[in-house]
Amino acid sequence: MSTGDAMSTGDAMSTGDAVKAPVLSATSLVKRFGHVTAVDDVSFELMPGASLGIVGESGSGKTTTARILAGLEQPTSGTVTLDGRAVEGHSRRARLRQARRLQMIFQDPYGSFDPRQTIAQSIAEPMRLHAPGSRKEHRARVDELLDQVGLSSRAGQSLPRDLSGGQRQRAAIARALGVAPRVLVLDEAVAALDVSIQAQILTLLDDLRRDTGISYVFVSHDLAVVRYITDTAIVMRHGRIVERGETEQILRSPRHPYTRLLLDSIPSPGWDLDRVARDRRALDLL
Amino acid sequence: MTLTIPALRARSARRGRRRPLIVPFAAGFLLLVAVAGLLAPVLAPHSPDATSLLDSLLPPGTEGHWLGTDSTGRDVLSRVMYGARLSLLAPLGVVLLSGVLGIALGLLAARAGGWADAVVSRGMDIVFAFPSLLLAMLVVAVSGPGLTAPICALAVSYTPFVGRVVRSVAIQEGARPYMESYRVMGFGELWVTLRHLLPNVMPVLIAQSTLAFGYALVDLAALSYLGLGVRPPDADWGSMISQARSAILQGEPWSGLLPGLAVLLTVVSVNVLGEHLGGSIGRKQSEGA
Ligand SMILES: Nc1ncnc2c1ncn2[C@@H]1O[C@H](COP(=O)(O)OP(=O)(O)OP(=O)(O)O)[C@@H](O)[C@H]1O
Ligand SMILES: [Mg+2]
Numbered sequence: 349m350s351t352g353d354a355m356s357t358g359d360a361m362s363t364g365d366a367v368k369a370p371v372l373s374a375t376s377l378v379k380r381f382g383h384v385t386a387v388d389d390v391s392f393e394l395m396p397g398a399s400l401g402i403v404g405e406s407g408s409g410k411t412t413t414a415r416i417l418a419g420l421e422q423p424t425s426g427t428v429t430l431d432g433r434a435v436e437g438h439s440r441r442a443r444l445r446q447a448r449r450l451q452m453i454f455q456d457p458y459g460s461f462d463p464r465q466t467i468a469q470s471i472a473e474p475m476r477l478h479a480p481g482s483r484k485e486h487r488a489r490v491d492e493l494l495d496q497v498g499l500s501s502r503a504g505q506s507l508p509r510d511l512s513g514g515q516r517q518r519a520a521i522a523r524a525l526g527v528a529p530r531v532l533v534l535d536e537a538v539a540a541l542d543v544s545i546q547a548q549i550l551t552l553l554d555d556l557r558r559d560t561g562i563s564y565v566f567v568s569h570d571l572a573v574v575r576y577i578t579d580t581a582i583v584m585r586h587g588r589i590v591e592r593g594e595t596e597q598i599l600r601s602p603r604h605p606y607t608r609l610l611l612d613s614i615p616s617p618g619w620d621l622d623r624v625a626r627d628r629r630a631l632d633l634l
Numbered sequence: 635m636t637l638t639i640p641a642l643r644a645r646s647a648r649r650g651r652r653r654p655l656i657v658p659f660a661a662g663f664l665l666l667v668a669v670a671g672l673l674a675p676v677l678a679p680h681s682p683d684a685t686s687l688l689d690s691l692l693p694p695g696t697e698g699h700w701l702g703t704d705s706t707g708r709d710v711l712s713r714v715m716y717g718a719r720l721s722l723l724a725p726l727g728v729v730l731l732s733g734v735l736g737i738a739l740g741l742l743a744a745r746a747g748g749w750a751d752a753v754v755s756r757g758m759d760i761v762f763a764f765p766s767l768l769l770a771m772l773v774v775a776v777s778g779p780g781l782t783a784p785i786c787a788l789a790v791s792y793t794p795f796v797g798r799v800v801r802s803v804a805i806q807e808g809a810r811p812y813m814e815s816y817r818v819m820g821f822g823e824l825w826v827t828l829r830h831l832l833p834n835v836m837p838v839l840i841a842q843s844t845l846a847f848g849y850a851l852v853d854l855a856a857l858s859y860l861g862l863g864v865r866p867p868d869a870d871w872g873s874m875i876s877q878a879r880s881a882i883l884q885g886e887p888w889s890g891l892l893p894g895l896a897v898l899l900t901v902v903s904v905n906v907l908g909e910h911l912g913g914s915i916g917r918k919q920s921e922g923a
Contacts, residue, residue: 418818440822447820459811462830474819520815527819 369432371396371530371563372417372450377426379412379587386412387423388587394531399557399564401578401595403571403610409587410567414535417565418452419443431530448478451524455536457516461508467519468494468504475526493522497552514545518552525556533565538573550576571614575599583607605631657910660903667900671718680709682716683867691886704874704889705881713874714892720870721897724781724863725850729843731789732796737832737839739793740800744808745827755801758794766791767853774862781864784857792846799842800835807834837915844908848901855897871897 370393379387387409394400402410415421417428419435428435430449436442454460461470471490475481481489494504497518508516517537524532534553538546554577556562568574574581574595581598583591583606591604602608609627612620670677679698686707694702694710701711743754766788773787774780807813808831816826857863858872866873871893878890 420814420817444820447818452815452818454811454815456811460815462812462834464833474821477820523819 368395370394370429371431372565373429374413374417375427375429377413377416377428378424379409379416379421380424385587387416390426390582390584390587390589392582392589392592394563394565396530397557397561397563398580399566399578401574401581402565402567402584403569403574403581404584405610406569408584410569410584411535412587413584414452414533414565414567417531417533418450419446420452444478447474447529448527449529450531450533451527451529453517453520453524453532453534453537455539457513457520457540458508460520461516463508466505466507467499467511468501470508471504471519471523471526474523478527489526490522493526494519496525496556497522498548512545513541514549517541517549521549521552521556525560525562529562531563531565533567535567536569537566539568539570546573553577571599571610583610653910654906656906660906660910663899663903664907667718667896668722670715671722674712674715674719678709678712678715680712682708682713682869684708691881691884691889693886694888701892702888704878705886710889710892713869714871714896717869717871717874717893718896720781720864720868721851721855721872721900724785724854724870725847727785728788728792728850728854729847731786732792732846733839733843735789735793736796736800737835740797741804741827741831741835743797743801744804745823745831751801754797758797761791762794762798764791766849767856770853770857771860771862774857779862779865781854784854784863788850788853792850795846795849796839796842799838803835803838804831807831838912841908841912841915844904844911848904848908851897851901851904 372394373392375391377387377390378385390409390413392400402413404410412421416423430446433445435446461467465473468487468490471493472486475486475489479489490504491501494501499515499518499522503511503515503519508519511519521532537553538549541549550573553564557564564577566574566577578595580593581595582589583598583604585606591598591602591607598607599611602611605627609624609631612624612627674682679700684707686703689699689703689707690705692699692703692707694700696702699709699711701709701714703709704713739754739758743751769791770784770787773783777783804827813826813830816830854863855870855872855875858870859876861873861876864870864873869877874893875890875897878887878893881887882890
């Protein structure tokens with residue numbers, strides 16, 4: 349739906365560049381935990397203003413991939429390239445550079461705030477680190493951000509526990525935007541919310557992308573959500589990418605049996621358990 | 635259908651949060667002792683060192699010496715008031731030192747993990763197993779009497795008492811997801827530890843230090859009683875009890891009983907307060923989670 353808009357925003361952002369370069373690329377990422385290979389040779393590119401979905405069953409390595417992108421996990425091998433430069437090392441400068449370009453939204457918005465700080469304080473803190481300025485400027489910017497994500501300034505004076513789940517997720521988005529990143533990695537960002545709140549947050553994310561030209565890596569097991577919020581998607585299974593392409597295309601005519609299984613597993617009016625079982629068998633033969 | 639009787643419900647709801655009656659008494663008593671020590675020069679009826687052999691071992695209730703006199707005729711009330719100064723200051727020193735050491739080591743162990751945690755934790759286990767009074771006596775044996783050495787020795791001795799709790803709370807708090815969100819935002823380990831971890835560890839630290847204060851007070855009183863602590867003319871409650879020994883044997887226990895009572899009531903009050911602080915923090919944390 350908004351694919352065309354987002355794409356043109358992306359184009360507008362990069363006018364002047366000779367060649368349109370990806371803002372984020374992952375090259376042959378591998379992550380092993382002991383003998384478990386959580387991520388196995390994962391590569392993809394993300395263009396400015398684009399939105400990429402990562403789907404797959406539980407345990408397929410989606411979260412691990414997202415954590416590698418955010419620098420929370422060191423890949424066993426492979427590289428993450430942000431804005432044309434490889435992320436390397438754990439030095440202070442490298443981490444600051446990475447943070448300034450990429451921010452992450454977690455599934456549990458309550459847990460992602462210091463329980464003893466007001467929302468406004470939590471939003472202002474990373475801003476002070478990345479965009480030095482006067483107290484007054486920061487306060488004005490916090491109000492602006494709260495407004496942008498649809499929160500009142502009264503909500504800004506609340507503690508995390510006094511807000512609803514949806515409000516907290518809005519606050520988490522505002523905090524991430526305060527750093528002005530080029531990429532937002534969202535790991536099951538709406539999974540903990542009621543369906544109606546989910547829709548509100550998704551609409552907000554869609555609007556933000558159109559307005560700011562930010563890019564998303566959207567991790568989710570919910571195919572309907574991924575269909576709404578992403579242009580392209582990759583499907584992961586056992587840490588490997590089994591299918592990639594336009595989200596609509598993948599969901600309408602899946603090529604890989606695993607993707608078909610995921611689609612058939614969604615409870616719906618025509619839900620056919622026999623077919624799910626058949627898909628699962630076909631997959632196990634691979 | 636269940637019937638709820640409003641009055642009953644109100645009472646049981648209140649009971650959950652009600653502060654035991656003894657807590658304000660304990661706090662009040664400690665405040666009284668602190669003020670008495672602080673304002674001793676103004677409030678004390680006599681100089682603590684004014685001897686008068688004619689007035690020795692007067693019983694309580696004597697005019698001018700409401701709590702009696704000791705074997706050299708010094709006013710017991712005045713001496714207990716002045717004695718409060720060292721009796722409270724010395725354990726305070728112990729608690730502050732062991733607090734700083736405990737925070738540093740506990741946070742280091744919790745945040746660094748791995749071998750640093752192993753080394754610090756085993757070290758604290760060893761110190762914890764060593765009786766504090768014995769350690770203090772050993773140190774005094776080397777350094778000679780005086781308060782500085784035992785204060786330092788007890789501070790080391792109580793460091794595990796504080797450090798272990800700091801470590802476990804810091805590990806618990808450090809595992810919460812918001813710690814990772816700060817890392818993604820580019821904050822350094824030190825910043826997150828001092829700005830976000832420490833404030834969340836502080837309440838337990840205060841409760842634990844309060845208990846340590848009581849133990850340190852008893853240890854220091856014991857050292858002074860044994861003649862290993864304060865040196866005359868300075869006096870704390872422990873040395874006052876010590877000096878009353880012969881009078882007690884003569885059947886005139888007053889001059890020793892009062893400082894003894896001061897130690898007892900102060901330690902009980904401190905423990906009541908410490909338990910209460912620890913308990914209410916536990917409640918708050920389980921409510922917050
Ligand atoms: N820290 C870790 N230590 C050991 N194994 C891990 C660790 N993190 C993840 N794994 C393993 O890696 C695999 C991939 O996990 P991951 O969390 O990335 O999956 P996921 O696709 O996000 O699943 P879900 O949908 O349940 O969130 C799993 O088998 C998991 O057990
Ligand atoms: Mg996950």
